[in-house]
Amino acid sequence: MTHAIPQTMGQQFGRRSWAEPWKIKMVEPLRMISRAERQRAMTEAGYNTFLLRSEDVYIDLLTDSGTSAMSDRQWAGMMLGDEAYAGSRNFYHLEETVQKYYGYRYLVPTHQGRGAEHLISKALIKPGDTIPGNMYFTTTRLHQELAGGTFVDVIIDEAHDPANLHPFKGNVDLNKLEALIKRVGADKIPYVSLAGTVNMAGGQPVSMANVRLLRELCNHYGLRLYLDATRMVENAFFIQEREAGYADKPVAAILKEFCSYTDGAWMSAKKDHLVNIGGWLAVNHEDVFETASNLVVVYEGLHTYGGMAGRDMEAVAIGIEEAVQDDHIRSRIGQVRYLGELLTDWGIPIVQPMGGHAIFVDAKRFYPHIPQQQFPAQTLAAELYLDSGIRAMERGVVSAGRDPATGDHRYPALELVRLTIPRRVYTQAHMDVTAEAVKAVYDAREQTRGLRMVYEPKYLRFFQARFERIE
Numbered sequence: 001m002t003h004a005i006p007q008t009m010g011q012q013f014g015r016r017s018w019a020e021p022w023k024i025k026m027v028e029p030l031r032m033i034s035r036a037e038r039q040r041a042m043t044e045a046g047y048n049t050f051l052l053r054s055e056d057v058y059i060d061l062l063t064d065s066g067t068s069a070m071s072d073r074q075w076a077g078m079m080l081g082d083e084a085y086a087g088s089r090n091f092y093h094l095e096e097t098v099q100k101y102y103g104y105r106y107l108v109p110t111h112q113g114r115g116a117e118h119l120i121s122k123a124l125i126k127p128g129d130t131i132p133g134n135m136y137f138t139t140t141r142l143h144q145e146l147a148g149g150t151f152v153d154v155i156i157d158e159a160h161d162p163a164n165l166h167p168f169k170g171n172v173d174l175n176k177l178e179a180l181i182k183r184v185g186a187d188k189i190p191y192v193s194l195a196g197t198v199n200m201a202g203g204q205p206v207s208m209a210n211v212r213l214l215r216e217l218c219n220h221y222g223l224r225l226y227l228d229a230t231r232m233v234e235n236a237f238f239i240q241e242r243e244a245g246y247a248d249k250p251v252a253a254i255l256k257e258f259c260s261y262t263d264g265a266w267m268s269a270k271k272d273h274l275v276n277i278g279g280w281l282a283v284n285h286e287d288v289f290e291t292a293s294n295l296v297v298v299y300e301g302l303h304t305y306g307g308m309a310g311r312d313m314e315a316v317a318i319g320i321e322e323a324v325q326d327d328h329i330r331s332r333i334g335q336v337r338y339l340g341e342l343l344t345d346w347g348i349p350i351v352q353p354m355g356g357h358a359i360f361v362d363a364k365r366f367y368p369h370i371p372q373q374q375f376p377a378q379t380l381a382a383e384l385y386l387d388s389g390i391r392a393m394e395r396g397v398v399s400a401g402r403d404p405a406t407g408d409h410r411y412p413a414l415e416l417v418r419l420t421i422p423r424r425v426y427t428q429a430h431m432d433v434t435a436e437a438v439k440a441v442y443d444a445r446e447q448t449r450g451l452r453m454v455y456e457p458k459y460l461r462f463f464q465a466r467f468e469r470i471e
């Protein structure tokens, strides 16, 4: 059973507004360049916001990854870095903190999330294997493919519909999963890949009921279940808000319960953990730990730093504690919703329900006259920058890449532009300016033309592809 989704934070928390549980101690000046300079910058960047210089950006909503503001406590922790090559005290602090809040037994530090994805994929996947998961993520799927596996999406159908109001659009469709297990055989499935708040679906959560049933199904077939915990704290907030029996439980307790149904997790600490760099892999099985801690010394660094400086590990450890505080997470998601509500009020099509880390604009409905082969979401991200110097990210056909078997574009149902909100960085006024910019681009939509791809790199093309305007 689930509760109705509150449309505003006010409805959930009564008549009082929420506010950030911090005040600002240091600022970084922003600068907006002229329209002509923005046009020059965009042309030089090949209409790809990843290729812009940050100095030419006014409000940067490209990603919430590594873009958080650290707290005074985290900065103080940076001064306590133990930069020993082996056995740094900060590693043990991080290990204890992950054990305390996530509950996993063994920790392998990595430089960021994809380092951990690389290790788990290499440790567990054999050529010809199948990895089921609740919608792909770009780097996760690529590492699974590079290890010889094939990713198969088993998310519920509602996740592919940007207007569907299902409260847990990240859920696994257990019937799809079971049919897949029967088709390929459990021995061809090294693990099930579960993401907490599904990035590509719009930051949509998985329910506790779903992960519990998923665990039972995995037990029945003898499968392991690993979690992409990158934004799992945000997922825990949605469970507290929407799932019966969790309203009075702290986010930290919900997080730990959820993780207890899984065998381990990989983490991009650059998101939930409020740091600029870092990641880890944590597992319960000793055999997986042994393989991963051997591989980490090949690809990342010694098993007690894995590519992070001692000071980075200290900042992650402190960040984990700050991330799971209820007042932090409520204001973080409250700010995302504030932006989403402004856009909704103006009739701008966005993914509903609003997710945890970003507002996703539905480019198919925004630009119905631009076919998907002309990259409507890429176009919208470029137009937004040209209008206001605001940088967003394409999450559509460019991000989906090509099918390795056929070489054709993969055409995802979701063609989205992500307005990603860094944690503790921007104010409500920045959200107002952003919403007004999206509105201006929306008002000019009928005159807007699509793009043509003129350069395409082999891997993760969205980062480096180049485009030209179709005249």
Ligand code: F0G
Pocket: 062, 063, 064, 065, 112, 113, 114, 115, 137, 139, 140, 195, 199, 228, 230, 231, 267, 268, 269, 270, 279
């Ligand atoms: N998993 C998820 C769900 C992610 O969103 C990301 C990164 C990763 C894994 C990989 O972690 O970047 O530390 O190597 N997402 C970033 C984004 C890039 O902008 O959404 P990483």
